[in-house]
Amino acid sequence: MDVNIIRQQTKGCSDKIFLNSAGSSLVPEVVTEKMVSYLQQEALTGGYALASQFAGELQELYVQAAVLLNCSPENIAYTTSATDAYAKALTAVNFKQGNVILTTDDDYISNQLSFLSLKDRLGIEILRADNLPNGDLDLESFEKLLISHEPKLVALTHIPTNSGLVQPAEEVGAICRKYDILYLLDACQSVGQMVVDVKKIGCDFLTATGRKFIRGPRGTGLLYVSDKVLAKGMVPLIFDNMGADWTGANEYKLAKTAKRFEFWESSIAGRLGLTTALKYINDLGIANIEQYNIRLMQQFREAFGKIDGLQLHDLGSRQSNILTFTTSNRPIEDTAQLLRDHEIYFSLSFRNFAVIDFSKKKLDSVIRLSPHYFNTAEELEKIADILHY
Template identity: 40%
Template sequence: MNIEDLRAQTPGCARVTHLNNAGAALPPRQVIDAVDGHLRLESMIGGYEAAEQAEPALERFYDAVAGLIGADRDEIAYVENATRAWDMAFYAIPFVPGDRILTTSSEYASNAIPYLQVAARQDVRVDVVPDDRYGQISLEALEAELAKGDVRLVSINHIPTYNGLVNPAAEVGRLCRAANALFLLDACQSVGQLRVDVTEIGCDILSATGRKFLRGPRGTGFLYVRRPLVRTLEPPFLDLHSASWTAPDAYEIRDDARRFETWERFVAGQIGLGAAADLAVALGLDEIERRVTRLAARLRDDLAGRPGIKVLDRGERRSGIVTFTVDGHEAAGVKLALRERGVNVSVTHGSDQQFDPAAVSPAVRASVHYYNTNEELDRLVAALPA
């Protein structure tokens, strides 16, 4: 990768040191132009007419995302965000009383709350699998829980929103297949910074967002559902796109993943998300992963070497997310002080990680991407309050 060229294609790099990519990355010119171009077309000829003219680009989205994660195009749905993509799949699973859902201690609130809702409605049990010594989901404990039976679903995050680790998704997939349990992977923090291949991982369902490491438009996301599973899942709501009204008293649901879509959507966003997926593949997913991992490791080392800073990250394998605290300073205050110096970071909150007793709250979260530089990491460290 030519980092200078990539930064030149990212207008925000000239204005800010952006280390909040786990929140929303800076979009590249290819995505900006794709979205802006379609919005301008809508303004000139009308929204419906523009969508008809953009049909090839809309269809390209399915090929682009399928190529990004090693899927087939009929296994991909365009959804307005990762949360809604995840919800559409989760609430389609036909739970029955006595079923168990297994998850990890680092699960995020937007997923944990639906577990609890379904548990209360349908007499389903939610069990949190303990961590291993690295802080990620324990494969030994997961295997033991699966052996107890009644597990309908194993649902975990690939990368938590905090603490830096990468969960061993492929190993989880192997255990799920052996136990005939469904595997739902929340990949909103991994797609775009790691090579994510659904065949290698063995997940049945995967949800992801556009705005984070994929560098797509905000308000976009996608859902992958393994082809043999699609027809067994009835979405929680339907419209004239996801189903056909075949008679006054009958309808027929689509037989591909687009049964999880709705007709009305952010058309320019879908085109932009396809452009973002194409860019990631063109740059090379392995190369992206190597650079992100290397930058994050350097930042952890630099932070750990400074007095008064505690790096909180765990995991045998670590991601581009770096979390830390600064002695004597609230995380929110650190975030604001850095922003005044032109450095963007975020804050993590323990209320979003109720399953994890080891979660430190609040904490500063810096998240690197391939367009960041060593000089920007130095700028962050130098700008931290003493």
């Protein structure tokens, strides 16, 4: 990887320090060009006629996603967001009253709200596994809970949006396979940032978004669906003519692939933009991206650890490109404004984003920085210098 070339291909790098890839990252210029070109043609040709001309290129999305996740193109469904993908996966599970979802304290707000909705509507139970003192998931306790409660579904968030913690996706997958339990992994913050191999993880569903570390357009996402799920005939509660053929007045035949989880209507420009972003990652090599990010974050955390009055709040034996902190020498909003004054792009995370985690940490809000492989060590040193004052 040549970071200088990558920065040249990322227009938003030139006038700011962008550290919000966990929110919505900067897209490579080729992604913007692809989408704008398509929309300009669509204005002249019309949506249907132009889409048919791009049929082959649209299929490339499944190929590129499969390369990134190490699966078959038939296991990939296009969605409009990670939450869209997550909802479709959840509704494919035939929950009954009293069924258990086993999850953790370190989860995403939308996922937890979905569980609570299922609890209110269907009477399911939500069980959350314990953490070790260092923040890691207690795998021994997790397995005991799984044995004693026989959950209908295990739901894990690989990297929570409010913390740099990386949860043990492969180890959880091994436990789920051991007891033949369905496993849903929210990889919204990990895909595009690090190697995510569904064969090694062993999940039944995996959800991802285009707008974060994949560096694709907003309004795009991915759902991985395992061969086991497809063979069982599992399907979301609501599907359309993309998911099945209408074969008789009261009959239908499901699509054989993960496309049964798609809706027919979507933004073709968005699909092409996501395909381009996936190809960009695959050309660079996700293993190269991961190694660069690891080195970058090591430098980042070391520099921030030396700043008086700054407290890091990311737990766990493995940490990601999300870094959260507060400052004791000034109010957090003053620190946030200081960063804004220097054209540093970041985000704030609040207690209602992660009620359980923030309550345990006794926090109301944190500043969240999320660098990516187009950032440099020099940029991070500049931020550290700014925060020293």
